Amino acid sequence: MSDKPISTPSNFIRHIIDEDLKNGKNGGQVLTRFPPEPNGYLHIGHAKSICLNFGVARDYQGQCNLRFDDTNPHKENLEFVEAIQADVKWLGFDWGGKPFYASDYFEQLYGFAMELIDKGLAYICDLNAEQTREYRGTLTEPGKNSPYRERSIEENRDLFQRMRAGEFADGAKVLRARIDMASPNINLRDPTLYRIRHGVIHHQTGSEWCLYPMYDFTHPISDALEGVTHSLCTLEFEDHRPLYDWVLDNISIPCHPQQIEFSRLNLQYTVMSKRKLTRLVEEGIVEGWDDPRMPTIAGLRRRGYTPAAIREFCDRIGVTKSDNSIEMAILESCIREDLDAHAPRAMAVLHPLKVVLSNYPEDKTEMLSAANHPKDEAMGSRQLPFSRELYIDRADFMEVAPNKKFKRLVLGGEVRLRNAYVIRCDEVIKDNAGEPIELRCSVDMDTLGANPEGRKVKGVIHWVSAQHGIRAELRLYDRLFTVPHPDSDKSVTDFVELLNPQALRTLTDCILEPGLAKAAEGSRYQFEREGYFCFDAKASRADLPVFNLVVGLKDSWAKIEQQD
RNA sequence: UGGGGCGUAGCCAAGCGGUAAGGCAACGGGUUUUGAUCCCGUCAUGCCCAGGUUCGAAUCCUGGCGCCCCAGCCA
Numbered sequence: 203m204s205d206k207p208i209s210t211p212s213n214f215i216r217h218i219i220d221e222d223l224k225n226g227k228n229g230g231q232v233l234t235r236f237p238p239e240p241n242g243y244l245h246i247g248h249a250k251s252i253c254l255n256f257g258v259a260r261d262y263q264g265q266c267n268l269r270f271d272d273t274n275p276h277k278e279n280l281e282f283v284e285a286i287q288a289d290v291k292w293l294g295f296d297w298g299g300k301p302f303y304a305s306d307y308f309e310q311l312y313g314f315a316m317e318l319i320d321k322g323l324a325y326i327c328d329l330n331a332e333q334t335r336e337y338r339g340t341l342t343e344p345g346k347n348s349p350y351r352e353r354s355i356e357e358n359r360d361l362f363q364r365m366r367a368g369e370f371a372d373g374a375k376v377l378r379a380r381i382d383m384a385s386p387n388i389n390l391r392d393p394t395l396y397r398i399r400h401g402v403i404h405h406q407t408g409s410e411w412c413l414y415p416m417y418d419f420t421h422p423i424s425d426a427l428e429g430v431t432h433s434l435c436t437l438e439f440e441d442h443r444p445l446y447d448w449v450l451d452n453i454s455i456p457c458h459p460q461q462i463e464f465s466r467l468n469l470q471y472t473v474m475s476k477r478k479l480t481r482l483v484e485e486g487i488v489e490g491w492d493d494p495r496m497p498t499i500a501g502l503r504r505r506g507y508t509p510a511a512i513r514e515f516c517d518r519i520g521v522t523k524s525d526n527s528i529e530m531a532i533l534e535s536c537i538r539e540d541l542d543a544h545a546p547r548a549m550a551v552l553h554p555l556k557v558v559l560s561n562y563p564e565d566k567t568e569m570l571s572a573a574n575h576p577k578d579e580a581m582g583s584r585q586l587p588f589s590r591e592l593y594i595d596r597a598d599f600m601e602v603a604p605n606k607k608f609k610r611l612v613l614g615g616e617v618r619l620r621n622a623y624v625i626r627c628d629e630v631i632k633d634n635a636g637e638p639i640e641l642r643c644s645v646d647m648d649t650l651g652a653n654p655e656g657r658k659v660k661g662v663i664h665w666v667s668a669q670h671g672i673r674a675e676l677r678l679y680d681r682l683f684t685v686p687h688p689d690s691d692k693s694v695t696d697f698v699e700l701l702n703p704q705a706l707r708t709l710t711d712c713i714l715e716p717g718l719a720k721a722a723e724g725s726r727y728q729f730e731r732e733g734y735f736c737f738d739a740k741a742s743r744a745d746l747p748v749f750n751l752v753v754g755l756k757d758s759w760a761k762i763e764q765q766d
Numbered sequence: 767u768g769g770g771g772c773g774u775a776g777c778c779a780a781g782c783g784g785u786a787a788g789g790c791a792a793c794g795g796g797u798u799u800u801g802a803u804c805c806c807g808u809c810a811u812g813c814c815c816a817g818g819u820u821c822g823a824a825u826c827c828u829g830g831c832g833c834c835c836c837a838g839c840c841a
């Protein structure tokens with residue numbers, strides 16, 4: 203995937219930019235921004251926005267600013283600020299130097315607010331939150347003017363200065379835009395511009411301010427101050443665009459970015475709302491923001507996803523204004539494509555079943571050469587120890603074949619050991635419950651790198667030498683929820699009831715080929731015939747390495763099994 | 767009968783008046799020491815519905831229908 207030629211996606215936003223460039227708008231410049239609020243970790247939905255904003259900037263020789271929209275210190279903190287930068291960087295994007303902060307503009311914002319006051323376009327309102335709501339009206343009824351709407355400019359100036367000076371309690375007063383309480387667009391019914399917040403330490407400005415600007419006021423001005431040309435955001439802000447434009451039209455600022463909205467990502471079988479993700483973390487339902495079950499960038503990274511796969515995903519899903527519901531299969535296809543090309547192969551036995559080769563010498567160990575990749579010789583090969591006692595997977599043996607399509611090992615039958623010999627099962631040893639616990643097999647020593655004489659052996663199974671294999675824990679992941687749309691599911695009152703109890707299955711007695719003992723942090727392998735796995739250094743112990751399942755291999759046998 | 771937005775295959779998505787790209791999924795078949803990969807093939811007489819304009823409409827017009835978003839001193 204990283205060696206795939208770069209294809210530039212086409213979408214309606216790029217069409218608009220093409221048109222703007224053609225018309226000489228913005229002096230031929232393109233400047234975008236990615237403006238996360240540092241109140242949580244980034245998720246795959248943010249990745250869509252990141253790829254869009256940084257991708258556009260890259261393809262038009264422009265620039266994309268990383269800007270923290272940090273106007274609500276109550277919910278924000280430094281951990282999130284740092285995690286967000288790490289994630290954007292990991293995804294492969296660069297914002298050239300220092301990130302921007304909306305809080306860098308607090309002083310200028312205050313000045314622009316004063317300008318609105320001076321123009322009679324903003325006023326101090328003493329209504330409390332509940333009263334404000336009542337005065338706002340409803341979706342179908344107009345609101346009514348606040349009794350404080352006609353305060354004099356002088357009084358408004360004075361009050362606003364005193365608000366900044368800390369003379370008033372939280373909620374006692376707000377600064378409001380003076381627009382139109384009867385507007386059919388509720389965002390224009392004298393929206394709040396500033397609120398008072400005492401006693402919170404802002405991660406950037408400390409306790410310098412007790413006055414914090416609202417998004418609708420901060421965002422357009424921050425964009426304009428940075429010289430943003432195209433301000434890309436999600437569809438729910440479409441109703442806010444008239445307000446975005448109103449702010450810039452009514453203050454003395456030379457730049458007026460164009461806001462363009464696109465639809466947010468909806469990925470099936472997971473949730474994207476930060477409120478819900480935060481809850482999963484805070485209630486300990488998952489192990490943290492980087493839990494491999496989470497749709498966060500940190501979670502996907504720990505799971506074993508690559509930046510290239512996530513970028514490819516964002517290219518494949520496109521950018522439009524239509525509602526969407528993306529199937530997990532697309533994400534999975536992207537990571538399989540990348541890992542199939544780039545992950546070295548290895549053998550791992552998930553559910554060990556002992557095999558004793560009765561005609562193989564007890565004290566013998568031979569080293570067999572195995573290619574690290576079936577199609578990429580440059581990836582080299584490794585030596586695998588082979589000895590009298592091996593482990594194979596329980597699923598690869600059945601005493602009697604369940605159907606004619608079963609081509610693994612059966613009693614009296616033959617199978618190829620991957621990268622090694624053909625063996626025949628002569629005897630099954632079972633426990634009291636009748637479960638096979640050991641197989642006695644004979645090995646055909648003429649079948650190393652050669653087909654046996656006069657017969658066809660179709661099945662190939664993986665194995666690990668019992669004496670040399672290392673024990674490991676494998677964590678098998680599945681979708682986080684049991685339903686495709688946990689956000690809109692009406693069958694439960696609380697979405698956590700829809701969590702998939704099988705989203706994590708831990709196997710603690712797996713046996714890996716010995717070379718895997720020196721896996722590097724975050725390194726990915728294909729465990730042949732099973733799936734792609736990623737070494738989890740954070741979860742591993744010295745005596746028990748842990749690997750996370752990134753995604754399973756496509757499994758046409760599972761389909762056949764289901765049909766029977 | 768408040769405002770805004772969106773309807774092209776199971777899921778995404780091109781298409782911009784000239785006769786429905788592509789991807790994912792699915793389904794056949796071939797190769798294979800991974801039931802993987804890879805390769806070949808199939809998959810919308812039709813674009814939410816109904817009218818209209820036009821030689822010609824997914825694209826233009828009219829009228830319906832459906833879905834999403836908005837009543838934080840969150841973003």
